[in-house]
Amino acid sequence: DAGVTQSPTHLIKTRGQQVTLRCSPKSGHDTVSWYQQALGQGPQFIFQYYEEEERQRGNFPDRFSGHQFPNYSSELNVNALLLGDSALYLCASSLVGGNEKLFFGSGTQLSVL
Amino acid sequence: DQQVKQNSPSLSVQEGRISILNCDYTNSMFDYFLWYKKYPAEGPTFLISISSIKDKNEDGRFTVFLNKSAKHLSLHIVPSQPGDSAVYFCAASLTHSGGGADGLTFGKGTHLIIQP
Known part of the structure; x- marks a missing residue:
């Protein structure tokens, strides 16, 4: 049973560029949430x-x-x-309306130079 | 405006002893609270949760206590083991499911270090 998978694991971009991060939810889950975790902070809901x-x-x-x-x-x-967009981006999946807790992927580390 | 606060960035506990991690919140509308554990290079993993209608929930070595009047919750780990060394995040939700549309509000985390 595959958990939440994210790609890529690491990414380096320069200011002004655009980026796309991808996430596949845990099998059976229909809801996806995205969080940003800056260094030294907790995840923040996007x-x-x-x-x-x-x-x-x-x-x-x-x-x-x-x-x-x-x-x-x-x-x-x-x-x-x-530059401030540099962070770990976490994807989490769940079931809507159920009592499922969020299951997180390992994240994509984005560095903006 | 931080609605969920974990005031201890780190905590060192001897193996076999009790670890107590604390969390305070300011939004009285939160009705569901969760603890997540995070190892380096991994995503947070759900540990234990508690609804606002309860004051205690226990799961093996982990117990979460909720004091609504003080807007305070704590996570107790007994006995502490080396594998418990990780960052622990307290999170709160406006919906019982924890996966509600408003998302979870996280604290900054407490780095727990279990010493042999």
Whole structure:
């Protein structure tokens, strides 16, 4: 039973570029959430996708956008990268409306130079 | 404005003793609380949770206590083992499921070090 998988594991970009991160949820899960974890901080909620739609968004600008596909996998896109976007990006999956706890992937470490 | 606070960045405990990790929150609307454990280069792993209608939940060596009036929760690990060395995150949710649309609000984490 595959858990949450994320790709790539590491990524280096320069300011102003755009990046796409990918996530496949745990088998049987239909909801994907994205979190940003800056160095020395806890994960911070970016947004959640269910039924291919964004359900809720945390305090992140529109430069952060996402998508969910019919197979429940998801992408996180960040445009016009800033140095402050350097962080670990975590994907988590769950079942909507159930009592499932979030299952996290190992994350994508993004460095913006 | 940090709604979930873990005021101890690190904690060192001797193997076999009790580890107590603390967490405070400010938003009285939170109704579900979780603890996650994170090893380096891995994502957080769910450890234990508690609903706001309870004051204690136990799972093996792990017990979480909730004091709603003080807006405080704690995680007890007894006995502490070397494999418990990790960063522990306290998280809170506005929905009972913990996977609600509002997401989880995390603290900054406490690095627990178990000494032999």
